[in-house]
Amino acid sequence: MDKIIITGGKQLKGNVIIEGAKNAALPIIAAAILADSPSVIKNVPPLSDVHTMLSILASLGVRSSLDPDKKEICIDPSGIDSWVAPYDMVRKMRASICVLGPLIGQFGKAKVSLPGGCVIGQRPVDLHIKGLRALNVHISVQHGYLEADAPDLQGATIFLGGRFGSSVLATANVMLAAVKAKGTTLIYGAACEPEIVDLAHFLNAMGARIEGAGSHAMAIHGVERMHGVEYNVIPDRIEAGTFIIAGAITQSNITVNNIVPDHMLALLDKLAEAGVPFEVGKDYISVNARSCTFKPIELTTLPYPGFPTDMQAQMMAFMTTVPGISIITEKIFPERFMHVAELLRMAADISLENATAIIKGGYHLSGAPVMASDLRASAALVLAGLVANGETVINRIYHLDRGYFNMEEKLRALGAQIERVPS
Ligand code: UD1
Numbered sequence: 001m002d003k004i005i006i007t008g009g010k011q012l013k014g015n016v017i018i019e020g021a022k023n024a025a026l027p028i029i030a031a032a033i034l035a036d037s038p039s040v041i042k043n044v045p046p047l048s049d050v051h052t053m054l055s056i057l058a059s060l061g062v063r064s065s066l067d068p069d070k071k072e073i074c075i076d077p078s079g080i081d082s083w084v085a086p087y088d089m090v091r092k093m094r095a096s097i098c099v100l101g102p103l104i105g106q107f108g109k110a111k112v113s114l115p116g117g118c119v120i121g122q123r124p125v126d127l128h129i130k131g132l133r134a135l136n137v138h139i140s141v142q143h144g145y146l147e148a149d150a151p152d153l154q155g156a157t158i159f160l161g162g163r164f165g166s167s168v169l170a171t172a173n174v175m176l177a178a179v180k181a182k183g184t185t186l187i188y189g190a191a192c193e194p195e196i197v198d199l200a201h202f203l204n205a206m207g208a209r210i211e212g213a214g215s216h217a218m219a220i221h222g223v224e225r226m227h228g229v230e231y232n233v234i235p236d237r238i239e240a241g242t243f244i245i246a247g248a249i250t251q252s253n254i255t256v257n258n259i260v261p262d263h264m265l266a267l268l269d270k271l272a273e274a275g276v277p278f279e280v281g282k283d284y285i286s287v288n289a290r291s292c293t294f295k296p297i298e299l300t301t302l303p304y305p306g307f308p309t310d311m312q313a314q315m316m317a318f319m320t321t322v323p324g325i326s327i328i329t330e331k332i333f334p335e336r337f338m339h340v341a342e343l344l345r346m347a348a349d350i351s352l353e354n355a356t357a358i359i360k361g362g363y364h365l366s367g368a369p370v371m372a373s374d375l376r377a378s379a380a381l382v383l384a385g386l387v388a389n390g391e392t393v394i395n396r397i398y399h400l401d402r403g404y405f406n407m408e409e410k411l412r413a414l415g416a417q418i419e420r421v422p423s
Helices: 022-034 048-060 094-107 126-134 168-178 194-205 237-249 261-273 309-319 338-345 375-387 407-413
Strands: 003-007 013-017 039-042 063-067 072-076 109-113 138-142 145-149 157-159 184-188 209-211 217-221 230-232 253-257 278-280 284-288 298-300 324-329 349-353 356-361 369-371 391-395 417-421
Touching: 003 375, 013 407, 022 039, 022 048, 022 072, 022 094, 022 168, 022 194, 048 063, 048 072, 048 094, 094 109, 094 126, 094 145, 094 168, 126 138, 126 145, 126 157, 126 168, 168 184, 168 194, 168 217, 194 209, 194 230, 237 253, 237 261, 237 284, 237 309, 237 375, 261 278, 261 284, 261 309, 309 324, 309 338, 309 356, 309 375, 338 349, 338 369, 338 375, 375 391, 375 407, 375 417, 407 417
Parallel strands: 013 253, 039 230, 157 184, 298 324, 369 391
Antiparallel strands: 003 391, 003 417, 039 072, 063 072, 109 145, 138 145, 184 217, 209 217, 253 284, 278 284, 324 356, 349 356
């Protein structure tokens, strides 16, 4: 397993280019099986999660090729001859569940392994099941698999809100089945994330008829056929936010390019409150944080357009360096605090009260060997390592590779002292 070694204290400078959004690309790749001809999907990050999704499609009989230089995937669904997504693949990546909707839409059948829990807490699928059942899908849990049978897929009116608000992938799965249902589906309590809007744009380009994506009320008028298209995935707002925080935490001037700043308003709002100076352009954000004094903040993660849970760990790493008391409450995944114990090993002062972290910031972080526990927690440890005294060694870096393409190379190009050591 590779590790990353960072010697902290270097200021960063320059430009970084952001990849396409992993969380938009994954359901879009799955959606390509709804077409009766090949699709070319561009601006796809060549990440391990994308490879996992392509392996699942390959096991269904879908031919695909990924050009990592062009960041482009061609997906030909014409050879598809199976509707079973096996445990061995699904367990590697929870987002595999988004093959369920397109398999039901295309074949009226699916057997997809239940992904199980993960380090960020319980990951139930009750909303996926509720939404699909409303579309007249017979769905049951058999031997660890979700088995779905839908000989007569029917549009319906569905309320999809859950205990923690809307669900991104449950919304995606219902959309992906409903595009081929008879009649109109109305989803209330739909997720509004930019990745859902991107999925709707992709599906509409393929011939679907979806209205209202990006709001809590979405209408999907079923169609009989869909065709392959060429499509560009939106930029990754979480990778972008992580680099913006890299600029802030190291008190540097850097520019993050190829982004949609409007997708990042909640983060920018909190950074402004923390006193981080930045300039927003059409497709870039420049952080100008040389010699800045920052202020502590209070934030709560919420569904979009609220502050994203996928930026919580990185923001916490930043707040450990800011004098004063910051308070971070996690309302999406209340157990998503695995990074806290590792940040404590780096001399941070954080205490947890249920789903709230109280961060006494402003002490110098101290480099240490730490363990990456999940994707965004790994990113938080990299950020902490950039400013810690001495050397930080981050183990289990495969978590980082699931969501960040060449992160250490991008940081090194900005001036960080960081290297990957294969073991
Ligand atoms: C997606 C993102 C993930 C992000 C998360 C929240 C992808 C590939 N992943 O995950 O990076 O952290 O959104 O923004 O896009 N829930 C239920 N029942 C369900 C489904 C979800 O109660 O059937 C709950 C979850 O436990 C959680 C909340 O709803 O508390 C939101 O989760 P959800 O939006 O579904 O997360 P994912 O779509 O899995």
